Amino acid sequence: MEKLTVLGSTGSIGKNTLDIVRRVGGFELVGLSCNENINEISKQIEEFKPKFVCVGNIELAEKLRGRFPFLKVFYGEKGLLQLIEDSEADLVVNALVGTVGLLPTYHSLDLGKRLALANKESLVIAGRVLKRLADKSGVEIVPIDSEHSAIYQCLEGKDRSAVSRIILTASGGPFIDRGNFEGITVGEALSHPNWEMGKKITIDSATMMNKGFEVIEARWLFDVTYDKIDIVIHRESIVHSAVEFVDGSIIAQMAAHDMRIPIAYALTKPKRVELPFKISLADLGKLTFEKPDFERFKTLKLAYEALKKEDSNLGLVLNVADEMAVNMFLKGKIQFRDIFLILEEASERLEGRMPSDIFGVVSEIGRVRSGVGELLMRRVGG
Ligand code: MG
Numbered sequence: 057m058e059k060l061t062v063l064g065s066t067g068s069i070g071k072n073t074l075d076i077v078r079r080v081g082g083f084e085l086v087g088l089s090c091n092e093n094i095n096e097i098s099k100q101i102e103e104f105k106p107k108f109v110c111v112g113n114i115e116l117a118e119k120l121r122g123r124f125p126f127l128k129v130f131y132g133e134k135g136l137l138q139l140i141e142d143s144e145a146d147l148v149v150n151a152l153v154g155t156v157g158l159l160p161t162y163h164s165l166d167l168g169k170r171l172a173l174a175n176k177e178s179l180v181i182a183g184r185v186l187k188r189l190a191d192k193s194g195v196e197i198v199p200i201d202s203e204h205s206a207i208y209q210c211l212e213g214k215d216r217s218a219v220s221r222i223i224l225t226a227s228g229g230p231f232i233d234r235g236n237f238e239g240i241t242v243g244e245a246l247s248h249p250n251w252e253m254g255k256k257i258t259i260d261s262a263t264m265m266n267k268g269f270e271v272i273e274a275r276w277l278f279d280v281t282y283d284k285i286d287i288v289i290h291r292e293s294i295v296h297s298a299v300e301f302v303d304g305s306i307i308a309q310m311a312a313h314d315m316r317i318p319i320a321y322a323l324t325k326p327k328r329v330e331l332p333f334k335i336s337l338a339d340l341g342k343l344t345f346e347k348p349d350f351e352r353f354k355t356l357k358l359a360y361e362a363l364k365k366e367d368s369n370l371g372l373v374l375n376v377a378d379e380m381a382v383n384m385f386l387k388g389k390i391q392f393r394d395i396f397l398i399l400e401e402a403s404e405r406l407e408g409r410m411p412s413d414i415f416g417v418v419s420e421i422g423r424v425r426s427g428v429g430e431l432l433m434r435r436v437g438g
Contacts, residue, residue: 057082057083057086058078058082058083058084058087058146058181059083059084059143059144059145059146059147060077060083060085060086060087060145060146060147060149061085061086061087061088061089061106061108061139061140061143061145061147061148062074062085062087062088062089062108062111062149062151062325063089063136063139063140063148063149063150063151063152063175064089064090064091064150064151064152064157064174064175065088065090065097065151065154066090066091066096066097066313067090067151067152067153067254068071068101068252068253068254069149069151069174069200069315069319070090070149070151070187071140071255072095072315073149073315073318073319073416074100074104074208075153075316076319076320076323076324077104079144079320079329079331080323080324080329081221081321082324083145083323085104085106085142086107086144086293087106087108087109087110087139087140087142087143087145088100088101088106088108088109088110089102089110089111089135089136089139089152090108090111090112091111091112091403092111092112092116093112094116094120097109097111097120097320098123098124101120101127102296103415104118106127106324107143108127108128108130108139108142109124109127109128109129109130109139109145109362110129110130110131110132110135111129111130111131111237112131112132112359113131113132113218114131114132114311115122115246115254115341116128116131117129117131117280117430121421124254125232127208127359128142130142131154136156136160136163137153137159137163139158140163140164140167140169141163141167143175145169145378146169146170146191146303147169147170147171147172147198147323148160148164148169148170149172149174149319149323150164150172150173150174150175150178151174151175151200152175152201153175153254153256153346154175154177155177155375155421156377156380157175157177157178158175158177158181158182158417158421159177159238159414159418160175160176161173161175161186161187162178162182162186162189162414165189165190165193165197166189166193166239167193168193168194168195169195170195170196170198170365171190171195171196171197172198172199172200172319172321172322172323173199173200173201173384174200174201174362174411175272176201176204176269176270176273177269177352177375177379179197179272179273179276179277179419180269180272180273180371180372181371181372181376181421182274182377182414182417183224183272183275183276183371183374184276184366184409184410185278185412185414185417186276186411187203187279191373191417197277198322198325198427199273199277199318199322200275200315200318200319200322201276201318202296202297202313202317202318203224203225203270203297204273204277204278204297205296205316205317205318205321205322206295206296206308206309206318207222207274207277207297207298207299207309207406208223208277208278208298208300208321209308209309209321210297210299210307210308211278211299212326213248214301214307214335218301218302218303219280219284219299219300219301219302220284220302221284221285221286221299221300222273222278222284222285222286222297222298222299223287223288223297223299223306223308223311223347224267224270224271224285224286224287224288224301225287225288225289225290225293225295225296225297225298225301226264226267226287226289226290226348227248227249227250227251227261227289227290227291227292227293228245228264228289228291228346228348229248229261229262229263230245230247230248230249230261230262231233231245231247231262231314232289232291236352236393237392237393238391238393238397239264239391240262240391240392240393241436242385242388245258245259245262245385245392246258246259246262248261248262249296249381250292250293250317251293251313251358254306255306255386256379256382259382259385259386259395261380262380262392263353263378263392263395263396264353264355264356264381265346265353265355265359265374265395265399266385267287267348267356267359268355268356268358268360268374269358269359269374269375271285271356271363271377272359272371273313274298274360274365275363277421281363282360282363282364287348288345288346288347289318289345289346289347289348290343290346291344291346291347291432292340292343293313293409294304294310294312294313294340294343295310295343296311296313296318297309297310298304298312302432303334304368308339310335310337310377311335312333312334312335316331316332316333317331321438326352333431344389347389353427354396354399354400355396357400358374358399358400358403359371359374362374362403364412364433365407366409367384367409367410368408368409368410369407369408369409369410369411369420369424370403370407371408371410372410372420372421372424373402373403373406373407373424374399374402374403376402376421376424376425376428377398377399377402377403377424377428377431378395378399379404380394380396380398380425380429380432381399381428381432382395383394384432384436389436390432390435390436394435396433397435398428398432398435401431402424402427402428402431405431406423406424406427406428407425407426408420
């Protein structure tokens, strides 16, 4: 039995991961974590009987200890690190949402654990630092993100020096045909045409910041420079991404848009397991591809600019600014179009050098957070 710890087990990716564990077998779930949803995690504890759990704060930890006297319960960001250490998992699934996922990614790699990564934010913030650490620890980061899982699968067993381009597909989100972004409501932005996901990533899909982050994620996962990564709009979300080789061959991965397929592969690769989510190409009839609009979706431009200036902190800035701006949008405090303005402004004003170690990264996150806070205050106040 392989020992597995799932960080963020009550979110969309977390629940899908547990569903795969249920279907596939061969895993012992030793650790779980959630932020606030202790009713859901209580059900998971009853079903999977982990020895270690981490929740968002001490009050929730006390509640859980009351319910499960034999369970070791940690809390807070430090608790996540203790959970990774004490649960002694062979494989850590990081399905945390946002910046909070960074240190658990770092810690897992530092301890030499296999890491299945759904928290793309880790790589957006500190790709180079994490890549260096993974190389030093001799562990591989296996992507859960559907596009990156596709690329990973397309690259398997191939001559890496024969790769000419990475082709990231994007559904384009709900506003792909919308001329401008005036007056978009939270409800409209939360209705994604294809994928069922958490709120943060659904808004990121609507602004296409998610795709921008995925370009940065691909840069670090597959060690390719930005000029070799393309985005193509593919509304049907069936081709999950592709790789072009020097001879002109393009190898793509296709599947239903169900996150359980890339999750299962990250857990069992190179073995494939039986899953019931099949598609019929004949029923689909046709697949379409279009160029993305970098003018309307400035988020894409910003992401490429961040990669062009590789020694800058711009990935970190975009990640922090986006997290704060999306939060304000979800609370109804700023407009949808303001998210783009905040991201542009933050990139212009808060650019600096990228720190070379994790301590520097953490303090840079703090500096950028307060900078973005000021930009947001001005927008909300004015
Ligand atoms: Mg994705």
